[in-house]
Amino acid sequence: MASQGLKKRWMVEIDFRQPSMLHGKKGFNRIIYAFEKVLVRPVTWLFCNLNTTSPTPDPLDKHFPVKKIAIPKITRNKIVTMPSLQPPLKTDNEFDTEFDYYAMETHEWFSLLMLDSPRVYKDDMIDPALSRYCPSGETSVSNLAKIVWQGFISPTSSHKLFVDILLATPREFWFTIIISGFPLEFLRECKDCMILRVANTSMEYILWETC
Numbered sequence: 001m002a003s004q005g006l007k008k009r010w011m012v013e014i015d016f017r018q019p020s021m022l023h024g025k026k027g028f029n030r031i032i033y034a035f036e037k038v039l040v041r042p043v044t045w046l047f048c049n050l051n052t053t054s055p056t057p058d059p060l061d062k063h064f065p066v067k068k069i070a071i072p073k074i075t076r077n078k079i080v081t082m083p084s085l086q087p088p089l090k091t092d093n094e095f096d097t098e099f100d101y102y103a104m105e106t107h108e109w110f111s112l113l114m115l116d117s118p119r120v121y122k123d124d125m126i127d128p129a130l131s132r133y134c135p136s137g138e139t140s141v142s143n144l145a146k147i148v149w150q151g152f153i154s155p156t157s158s159h160k161l162f163v164d165i166l167l168a169t170p171r172e173f174w175f176t177i178i179i180s181g182f183p184l185e186f187l188r189e190c191k192d193c194m195i196l197r198v199a200n201t202s203m204e205y206i207l208w209e210t211c
Contacts, residue, residue: 048152070151078144079122083109083135085174085198087206105136107208110194113146114178153179162195174199 020027047060085106088098109120112133118124119133122141153161162177169175174197181191192210 068151070149070153073148073150075146075148078113078146080113080120080142080144081122081124081135081139082120082142082144084138084140085196087198101136103206103208106196106206107194109135110176110178110196113144114148166197169197172199 022028087102088095112120119131158179165175176194176196178194194208196206198204
């Protein structure tokens with residue numbers, strides 16, 4: 001990927017499971033030609049093994065790779081001013097409009113929380129001339145814990161993580177899981193997915209998707 005006026009960046013994806021990815025096939029020969037004639041300078045490559053185990057011996061070991069493990073960063077005792085997470089009742093005549101506002105404001109608050117913005121902290125003393133943000137509606141002071149992974153995560157791992165959190169969280173507590181992907185184009189928003197399980201509900205969830 002590249003944009004005029006910016007440093008050129010490309011994202012290359014090659015599916016080696018295609019029928020053309022065999023020795024002697026044109027598709028595979030083009031890749032060999034690219035590595036022998038074009039990509040002749042040292043290049044840093046990023047590989048992600050989506051399997052739970054690695055082959056033995058690992059075919060990348062002979063290239064002396066730098067291996068990274070995604071270690072969770074755990075933050076506890078975050079004292080925040082939190083809006084009500086209870087969605088509007090479906091019996092309300094203006095449910096659609098109220099739910100739209102609820103979805104936008106709740107997503108905004110969680111986005112600030114993920115960014116570690118001081119605006120959500122209880123003791124925030126920002127000058128109103130610089131920021132007038134405050135959670136809408138009824139608020140409460142809460143003590144939160146946040147766990148963050150940075151790195152590749154497969155859909156299977158995401159699903160397993162969600163199920164593990166669901167089974168470990170008592171019914172009277174809420175939780176949310178947010179997964180952000182890479183943008184398809186440079187300087188574009190990432191694809192995000194957020195699921196909120198509201199407290200004291202019988203298997204009801206709210207889903208946000210950002211394309």
